[in-house]
Amino acid sequence: MSNRITKEKAKTIANCFALNGFDNRVKTLIEVGYKPSYARCGLSSKIYDNILVKAEIKALQDAQSVKTELSIESQVRETKELLKNAKESNHHTAALTANDQLNRHIGFYNADTSAGMTLVDIMAVVGINVTESPQEAKTG
Numbered sequence: 001m002s003n004r005i006t007k008e009k010a011k012t013i014a015n016c017f018a019l020n021g022f023d024n025r026v027k028t029l030i031e032v033g034y035k036p037s038y039a040r041c042g043l044s045s046k047i048y049d050n051i052l053v054k055a056e057i058k059a060l061q062d063a064q065s066v067k068t069e070l071s072i073e074s075q076v077r078e079t080k081e082l083l084k085n086a087k088e089s090n091h092h093t094a095a096l097t098a099n100d101q102l103n104r105h106i107g108f109y110n111a112d113t114s115a116g117m118t119l120v121d122i123m124a125v126v127g128i129n130v131t132e133s134p135q136e137a138k139t140g
Helices: 007-019 023-030 036-040 040-048 052-066 072-088 092-105 118-126 134-139
Strands: none
Touching: 007 023, 007 052, 023 036, 036 040, 036 118, 040 072, 072 092
């Protein structure tokens, strides 16, 4: 199955998708003229897999990133900086939150990558000493 979508149609889909916040695929397809029953079925994902549609969407997303100076890399850098600052100032809750956001962003909590990670492991990663229990700390 080759490209059945014209460049103009791909551009229309991408523009509408951008207006919907790059979020609502079904609404976008209905707005550009597809039947609601088709837009809601699994086959509609083929439209977004189309090379022309992908290229148009990527171009709009890249333009938006440049316009807002927001990118995945900048978000990761900023979150790492927040994590570093929180650790240095002993703001443990903020450090855990920043670390959690960073891990979510990179997909750390996906089922196949997070096996065996506990809260104690996460706390150790952000530099919180958890070698003593609260009772040991009080009595020791």
